[in-house]
Amino acid sequence: MASAGRIGPVAVSETSSTPHRIEPVAGVPLIFELSSEGRRATDLSPRAAGERRGAEIIGVELCREDLPGFPELSEPQVLRHFLRLSQLNFAQALQFYPLGSCTMKYNPVVNDELAALPGLAGLHPATPVHLAQGALELLARMEAALAEITGMDAVSLHPAAGAQGELTGLLMVRAYHRKRGEVRHKVIIPDTSHGTNPASCTLAGFEVIVAKSNRRGYLEAAEVRRLVSDDVAAMMVTNPNTLGIFEPEIQDIAAALHERGAMLYLDGANMNALLGVAKPGHMGADIVQLNLHKSFSTPHGGGGPGAGPVAVKKHLEPFLPMPRLKHSGAGYEFDAERPDSIGRMRSFHNNFGMIVRAYAYILALGGDGLGMASRLAILAANYLRKRLQPHFPSATGEPSMHECVLSHELEKRADVSTLEIAKRLLDFGIHPPTIYFPLVVPGALMIEPTETESKEILDSFVDAMERIYDEALNDPERVKNAPQNLPVSRVDEAGAARHPILRWEKKA
Amino acid sequence: MRFMPQTESDVAAMLETIGARHLDDLIAHVPASLRASATIKLERGLSEADVVREISALAARNTGASGFLSFLGAGYYRHYVPAAVRAVIARAEFATSYTPYQAEASQGTTQAIFEFQTLITQLTAMEVANASMYDGASAAAEAVLMARRLMPKRPVVALSRALWPEYRATIRTYLSALDGLDIVEVPFDDATGATDLSALDRIANDRLLCMVTGYPNALGIIEPLGALAQMTHRAGGLAISATAEGIALGLLRAPGELGVDIAVGEGQSFGLPLQFGGPGVGFMGARLTHLRQMPGRLVGQTRDRDGRRAFCLTLNTREQHIRRERATSNICTNHSLCALAATVYLSLMGRAGLRELAERNVELAHQAAAVLEAAGIRRRFSGPFFNEFTLKLANPSAALEAAERRQILAGVALGNDYSELSDALLVSVTEMNRGDEFSRLAAAIAEVR
Numbered sequence: 001m002a003s004a005g006r007i008g009p010v011a012v013s014e015t016s017s018t019p020h021r022i023e024p025v026a027g028v029p030l031i032f033e034l035s036s037e038g039r040r041a042t043d044l045s046p047r048a049a050g051e052r053r054g055a056e057i058i059g060v061e062l063c064r065e066d067l068p069g070f071p072e073l074s075e076p077q078v079l080r081h082f083l084r085l086s087q088l089n090f091a092q093a094l095q096f097y098p099l100g101s102c103t104m105k106y107n108p109v110v111n112d113e114l115a116a117l118p119g120l121a122g123l124h125p126a127t128p129v130h131l132a133q134g135a136l137e138l139l140a141r142m143e144a145a146l147a148e149i150t151g152m153d154a155v156s157l158h159p160a161a162g163a164q165g166e167l168t169g170l171l172m173v174r175a176y177h178r179k180r181g182e183v184r185h186k187v188i189i190p191d192t193s194h195g196t197n198p199a200s201c202t203l204a205g206f207e208v209i210v211a212k213s214n215r216r217g218y219l220e221a222a223e224v225r226r227l228v229s230d231d232v233a234a235m236m237v238t239n240p241n242t243l244g245i246f247e248p249e250i251q252d253i254a255a256a257l258h259e260r261g262a263m264l265y266l267d268g269a270n271m272n273a274l275l276g277v278a279k280p281g282h283m284g285a286d287i288v289q290l291n292l293h294k295s296f297s298t299p300h301g302g303g304g305p306g307a308g309p310v311a312v313k314k315h316l317e318p319f320l321p322m323p324r325l326k327h328s329g330a331g332y333e334f335d336a337e338r339p340d341s342i343g344r345m346r347s348f349h350n351n352f353g354m355i356v357r358a359y360a361y362i363l364a365l366g367g368d369g370l371g372m373a374s375r376l377a378i379l380a381a382n383y384l385r386k387r388l389q390p391h392f393p394s395a396t397g398e399p400s401m402h403e404c405v406l407s408h409e410l411e412k413r414a415d416v417s418t419l420e421i422a423k424r425l426l427d428f429g430i431h432p433p434t435i436y437f438p439l440v441v442p443g444a445l446m447i448e449p450t451e452t453e454s455k456e457i458l459d460s461f462v463d464a465m466e467r468i469y470d471e472a473l474n475d476p477e478r479v480k481n482a483p484q485n486l487p488v489s490r491v492d493e494a495g496a497a498r499h500p501i502l503r504w505e506k507k508a
Numbered sequence: 509m510r511f512m513p514q515t516e517s518d519v520a521a522m523l524e525t526i527g528a529r530h531l532d533d534l535i536a537h538v539p540a541s542l543r544a545s546a547t548i549k550l551e552r553g554l555s556e557a558d559v560v561r562e563i564s565a566l567a568a569r570n571t572g573a574s575g576f577l578s579f580l581g582a583g584y585y586r587h588y589v590p591a592a593v594r595a596v597i598a599r600a601e602f603a604t605s606y607t608p609y610q611a612e613a614s615q616g617t618t619q620a621i622f623e624f625q626t627l628i629t630q631l632t633a634m635e636v637a638n639a640s641m642y643d644g645a646s647a648a649a650e651a652v653l654m655a656r657r658l659m660p661k662r663p664v665v666a667l668s669r670a671l672w673p674e675y676r677a678t679i680r681t682y683l684s685a686l687d688g689l690d691i692v693e694v695p696f697d698d699a700t701g702a703t704d705l706s707a708l709d710r711i712a713n714d715r716l717l718c719m720v721t722g723y724p725n726a727l728g729i730i731e732p733l734g735a736l737a738q739m740t741h742r743a744g745g746l747a748i749s750a751t752a753e754g755i756a757l758g759l760l761r762a763p764g765e766l767g768v769d770i771a772v773g774e775g776q777s778f779g780l781p782l783q784f785g786g787p788g789v790g791f792m793g794a795r796l797t798h799l800r801q802m803p804g805r806l807v808g809q810t811r812d813r814d815g816r817r818a819f820c821l822t823l824n825t826r827e828q829h830i831r832r833e834r835a836t837s838n839i840c841t842n843h844s845l846c847a848l849a850a851t852v853y854l855s856l857m858g859r860a861g862l863r864e865l866a867e868r869n870v871e872l873a874h875q876a877a878a879v880l881e882a883a884g885i886r887r888r889f890s891g892p893f894f895n896e897f898t899l900k901l902a903n904p905s906a907a908l909e910a911a912e913r914r915q916i917l918a919g920v921a922l923g924n925d926y927s928e929l930s931d932a933l934l935v936s937v938t939e940m941n942r943g944d945e946f947s948r949l950a951a952a953i954a955e956v957r
Contacts, residue, residue, distance in 0.1 A: 054867030119567030125785030131572025301845025348785025366553030
């Protein structure tokens, strides 16, 4: 068995000849369990002689007695603890990570260094604007680049993540209609959408109407015409949709919506298929949100931080959130006079550190490179789809864009589920695809290889999938008992939900 | 194209497998009119060296990032970040992993989040904390939404006027689409700078949904949080505290100890760079009885098949990817890596160190206030303060300019956000300031007083 800290396809010998082999431990202890009273990992410079302590200055009645249970370790212990934890993770830099809809492409390491430059990392958000012109120019250039990439007229970099960008966009739709004296209550969402779309609608006060995609997996303008009314504020469309298919009727859909005064909100989560291929603005989108941690290569960080800029057409520009950058003779500043703005969604300006990284990425690729990135991402997805077809057929007959959604019959033939296939992939050192999504495909495997993986990696993924297929038929227990080569075996998620333990507590 | 490994022969072989001749054959189904106008008109790509040159040139123009004595705070604070924090979050194993949906391949991230949740419950004295929010302001907005789910029939959302202006603005935006809510600002006492208890008393009735208070508040004052919570509870409402300066929780009585129901805040002070305002990290602690209405991801402890302790995302039936339009929030990506930085930072500060650091902030801030006072520069409010205080000045912007001429960023003028405080300057002092800086600040301000 693997000990904690060994991951991946490495053949871990079960009959190791190492004489003093360390026995596998039950995971890494919690930081709290490593504490020892009186130990410390930080020293302050000494207090001036005779100075009163802070607690006495403000009054002990305002102060807590202690921080019970808080860690007490030395610096090397803390460092070792977290480095050991790091070794329990799969990560894009280490493994193939074809997680559909998440765009786990390479995150250029130089971008982290750039964000950490003292002139960027050390800049306080309340710095007078004339002392922060470099940062503001970077933001202005990024806004312009994203407008060009999306074919939209104006961009706000304010939202903290894609889902916050969605909410921002929907609140702008609402404000736009209000300004025209209209109150519209509904938003149309396709059955293939990401879960954030309907959740954002609820937050923005809209009722959701579900549009059905057709048997071929895409939306028909006729369906949109059937659903749209004067009570529909907008439709949210992800393009390519979550089946990885380009919506062929998108321009008609936009027209159908616009005829009735409704907006087309384009969810840009799958922008990695569209760079230099088709611009949302030209599709008829009124709003598109982008996820910089997807198409624009900022690290996912185990679940953020990301950034979720929104790009809009002219008629929605007045409603963009605060603060809004403007340029005057003296340089860049923030525009305080924005009476129609929906307001702010967060503190300060934006997730600047992520924007720096994404801007550096755009500079590195340039216009041509971005176009090539999407084409190679599409190539990789279609290549995997084709090679896997005999065992894992595509859920759709339509051409795939940057990701493909596959199905399988192993559930019927061998009683092996998609989840079990995913867990078995882990044993091969491959992060599984997104599974059971989109909801319209039973047992779906949603595979997004991205443009930054080599043909050899793609081929080894095919090999692993074929082997798992074989095992499912001939040795299903091996698949069902996966993973075997990871720090832990199958985790009891149902148990976690039944008896929630959400924090460490000191044993009485 | 240094990030893309496909050689010409790879591309040719892959196309052949697919049965296509050219790359563009793969997008031939995209409407021609769209393809024709899709070219991205940006400069050609740059080498790594040229990218570095370009961004470094922009960075160099941010002259306010270095070379000045700084007393800027107002929601984001200058604290020393130990090198070990950066060493951990730079690890690609953490930085380039995704949300830990596959628990077996994510024990590093999930255990670290579990530790983060625990640290936040310890700091806030709340029973449960989530895996992180975007920032303090959006966490405050989510807290109000959570209160509304808990008590949907109560319409009045009370915000202390001394709550951070950006937090108030964010709450207003988040609530703007929801019907039947009434946002009321509770004024602060003009003498103490603390929220006016009698004003809250006047609206403390069965219509009150929640009361949101800054702790410390936007004027630097340590609010009487216990009394505010008690008054809110008497009316049956929920008490929400919002802390922008997390270090304060190392010393001040914990929100949970004072009766707060939902404690949110900004964790930027816990090991994150200023980075022109983001990304920071929001945190949220709450009562166990309110767990099901809590937004955001949660990690729980469980076992693997062999009985070993393991961690995984849990209670996700509250979340958007399962509940869709009935979810508690639309949050998906949060600020996980920033939460990791906070976890490492708080582990390094530790039980004694965090309190000492908080005390040092108090000591230095009060030392600064005393030096200023000795130079005849008075504080605007009399209430107790942590590491930030408000000066009363005839002309704050003139003072800022005079200080800037002496390479000092003296603080943040409050007049932009508070019309009634056009005479006020908010000064922040942390362990990054040294005792000998205060007389320079006093001399600069005294020049224009």
